[in-house]
Amino acid sequence: MMISSFTRAAPALRRTTRSCLLIGVLALSSLLSACVSTGFNLNQIDTRVSAKAQESRVRFLILHYTALDHDKSLKVLSEQAVSAHYLVSNEDKPRVYQLVDENKMAYHAGLSSWKNYTALNASSIGIEIVNFGFEETPDGKRFFAFPSQQIDAVIMLAKDIAARHQIKPEFVLGHSDIAPQRKSDPGPYFPWKRFAEAGLILWPDxxxxxxxxxxxxxxxxxxxxxxxxxxxxxxxxxxxxxxxxxxxxxxxxxxxxxxxxxxxxxxxxxxxxxxxxxxxxxxxxxxxxxxxx
CATH class of the missing domain: 1.10.101.10 (PGBD-like superfamily/PGBD)
Structure with a gap:
């Protein structure tokens, strides 16, 4: 009976394959042993030493009105492409919602600039305030006022944010300041002078x-x-x-x-x-x- 050359070579081929597999296993084992021997563990990073040369990535605090009622404001800011770090309701006892962690970027500023800074989403915290904004009338735009208790809540929130991130008064702004060709919020009824009295913004003598x-x-x-x-x-x-x-x-x-x-x-x-x-x-x-x- 004739035996093909392939049949005769099969045992040698199997031995070669087993040798290659064994070499691979040994190499992987050696690599894993080397990793373990370093003693490095991502869960044990030493955070006891903190550099003095550091500051918050947040430079700006930007204020907006939503131009929507409470429910629609909450829905849009939490479910659509636009977002803000905080939403302040216009109820008798205003509620403050945190919708985006301050360490993350929210999408509230859009195409924007101030001084030499651009694309301010990356360096700002945004506060949206429930307010209908304005309505068009035969005499032009009619803006809506803000309840006093709502402004109290906004100022308290803004002071806390500005203090924690060391935001300069010249960097506490409205959407209309950073995008004057597109936006009018928070509008003329927003009490900027109260913000100045709270030490949050610049005000002329x-x-x-x-x-x-x-x-x-x-x-x-x-x-x-x-x-x-x-x-x-x-x-x-x-x-x-x-x-x-x-x-x-x-x-x-x-x-x-x-x-x-x-x-x-x-x-x-x-x-x-x-x-x-x-x-x-x-x-x-x-x-x-x-x-x-």
Whole structure:
């Protein structure tokens, strides 16, 4: 009977295969032994030493109104593509919902900028406030006011967040500040001055504003000056030298924040005076460099 060459070679092939498998097992065993011998365990990372050179990733606190009722606000912010870290209800006893952990990014700011920062979702905490926003009327937009107890809750929440993350007053902003071409929230009825009294935002000194207003009533700054000052304060502002619609939107956002009784987007002495005072640099002491003892 004839035996094929393949049949004769089969035992040798099986021996070779077993040898290869044995070598593989030994190599894997050696690798695992090496890993165990290092003593490294992800569950035992040493956290006893903390670096001094660190700070919160959060730089901004952004305030919004939802433009929806309570139930729809909660549903949209928890189930759709838009979100915020907190939602403050407008009930008699306001409730605060935390919808996103502060260590995670929420999607509330959209296309946004302030000073040299852009895409602020990554560096901000967002607070949504249940409020219908505005309705269109024959006389233009009619905004809705905020209940006092709701604002009390927002201020308490904002103070806690700002203190824990060391958020600077110039970085506590409204959606209309960081996106003036798209957004108007939290609107002219949001009591920014109460935030200033709580130490949360910058506010221009009234006496200095009155003095500067008198000067500007005699000679009103031009559009180029206004655009540069708005950009210096933080707004993304066109530098066209023209009072174009985009520039008027930025002026309107500034007025809603600091002069909500009139926010028409036009340049006037009071608006310019507020902007001048807010961007005025504090006097610096005279340099003593080179002075002889």
């Amino acid at each position: 009234e006496q200095l504003v009155a003095q500067q207003k008198a000067l500007f009533e005699a000679q009103l700054p031009d559009v180029t000056w206004m655009q540069k000052k708005l950009a210096e304060f933080g707004y993304a502002t066109p530098q066209t030298g023209k009072l174009d619609p985009e520039t008027k939107n930025v002026i309107t956002a500034f007025q809603m924040r600091y002069r909500p009784n009139l926010f028409d987007g036009n340049i006037d002495a009071e608006t310019a005076a507020m902007l001048e005072v807010l961007t005025r640099k504090a006097p610096q002491p005279a340099s003593t460099a080179g002075a002889k003892p």
